[in-house]
Amino acid sequence: DIQMTQSPSTLSASVGDRVTITCRASQSISSWLAWYQQKPGKAPKLLIYKASSLESGVPSRFSGSGSGTEFTLTISSLQPDDYATYYCQQYNDYPRTFGQGTKLEIK
């Protein structure tokens, strides 16, 4: 299985901050990476696919980059609605695997 490791596990930030979350794959996954946002009691929501493509309807303050084994999700200016847990997920191979999550908290 391809292991996905996110850092940090928890991140404290203020409204308006620029935030970056990192995801590393245990082997190259080309650009086959997605990012999701999950709020308590809700299903995950797709934000980014193919490492850097913004899903329809997702605000442009979200962006993704990277290829191979290292990827980042950036929120350019944190909004109150962005406090949530974020997951990366690889779809280069089966089984599909997720990172352990990064919880974004209010500072």
Place this chain on the structure above:
Amino acid sequence: QVQLEESGPGLLKPSQTLSLTCTVSGGSISSGSHYWSWIRQPAGKGLEWIGRIYTSGSISYNPSLKSRVTISADTSKNQFSLKLSSVTAADTAVYYCAREGYDILTGYLGFQQWGQGTLVTVSS
């Protein structure tokens, strides 16, 4: 807009078989550009992909669960289902069904739509 909804028993005893159904509305599971998955999440933990079906008949399972999992589809009802045998407390989780998009030019597009999730508890 495609919607997915999970249904099934919320409480099981150890050794029983978990059976869940995902009903899809607003689109056909027989469309050639989507794959239909089950994903679970224990309370306070991360996401685990269980398996997926493509209605041409192609099925993939997570090797960690493969010996206990069966995923099937009923295109006449626009549903797909999950069976997980010999459950233990470790199988207690919220179970999601999800649609993975595919585009012939772009490739896979991630899990674009999710059901709201259903909590399954295994307890004696």
